[in-house]
Amino acid sequence: MTFKSLPLIGLALALSACGTVNRGLESVHQPVVQRTDYVIDLASSGDRLAPGERDRLDGWFRSIDLSYGDRVSIDDPSGGYGVRSDVDVLLNRRGMASLRGAPVTPGAVPPGSVRVVVSRATASVPGCPDWSRPSSPEFVGSTTSNYGCATNAALASMVADPTDLIQGREAGTALDTVVSSKAIRVYRDAAPTGTTGLKNETTKKGQ
Numbered sequence: 001m002t003f004k005s006l007p008l009i010g011l012a013l014a015l016s017a018c019g020t021v022n023r024g025l026e027s028v029h030q031p032v033v034q035r036t037d038y039v040i041d042l043a044s045s046g047d048r049l050a051p052g053e054r055d056r057l058d059g060w061f062r063s064i065d066l067s068y069g070d071r072v073s074i075d076d077p078s079g080g081y082g083v084r085s086d087v088d089v090l091l092n093r094r095g096m097a098s099l100r101g102a103p104v105t106p107g108a109v110p111p112g113s114v115r116v117v118v119s120r121a122t123a124s125v126p127g128c129p130d131w132s133r134p135s136s137p138e139f140v141g142s143t144t145s146n147y148g149c150a151t152n153a154a155l156a157s158m159v160a161d162p163t164d165l166i167q168g169r170e171a172g173t174a175l176d177t178v179v180s181s182k183a184i185r186v187y188r189d190a191a192p193t194g195t196t197g198l199k200n201e202t203t204k205k206g207q
Contacts, residue, residue, distance in 0.1 A: 019133025020145035027148020029130065031123045031156040031165050038064050038118040039105050047080030049087075049114070057116060058090050064118060066094060069161040073102035075115035083114050095182075121163045123156035125149060 022028045040060050043050040049057070066072075072091060076083050087098055102117050109115045133145030159165060 020127075020130050021133070021140065021142045022145070022147055023140070023142050027143075027152060029125050029128050029148045029152055031125050031152050031162075033121050033123050033162045033165055035119055035121045035163075037103060037105055038120065040116050041110060041113045042116060044076075044078070044083060044112060044114050047078060047082035048085075049083055054086050054090065057087065061090060061094075061118075066096075066118060068095070069121070070096075071099055071119040071121075071163075072096065073099045073117050073119070075102040075105070075109055075117060077109055077114075087116060121161070123159060123162035123165055125153045125156055128153050 020028060040057065042053045042057060044053075045051070072087070074084055074087055084098055091097055102115070103119060105115065105117060128146070128149035130145040130149060133142065135144050156162070156165075
């Protein structure tokens with residue numbers, strides 16, 4: 001070895017220290033779950049929603065595109081069950097139900113009103129893709145900086161309920177045949193492709 005090669009070795013060591021370091025089998029790029037709360041205050045009459053408020057709530061559900069994975073809760077200072085029953089009528093049409101307990105939201109519920117809170121979670125993998133670290137030379141025993149990005153980004157985009165990435169499901173839920181057969185039912189109920197006929201295509205101009 002000559003002294004002329006020492007600067008090149010030093011440069012290689014310096015380059016190997018750049019970028020994201022990941023020496024373990026677990027990727028440093030993990031899904032991050034964020035929650036957004038949507039709130040609407042509705043007028044109540046006794047222990048039920050006031051006339052017309054259920055229609056307004058239904059329209060609000062459509063405007064925010066309420067769907068599976070969203071968690072709906074009711075902040076009712078009166079603590080009655082009538083309002084929850086009115087809300088559940090709308091949710092049951094979508095295969096959903098309200099949850100017990102509502103998250104803390106800014107501002108107090110106005111007198112004579114109830115608050116419906118829709119909590120929506122999203123999952124993403126910040127920093128991906130990550131090509132900050134060259135694949136070679138490698139002197140610190142690290143995987144590539146992009147290691148795990150594809151797998152975890154796909155998981156974050158496909159999971160139906162992102163909160164499952166935080167705490168999972170209760171033991172009884174996994175054995176619920178309604179939940180486990182939902183995907184199969186959607187597949188079976190879907191109309192077969194081609195039922196409307198095949199589209200005519202041609203490579204000739206003007207036809």
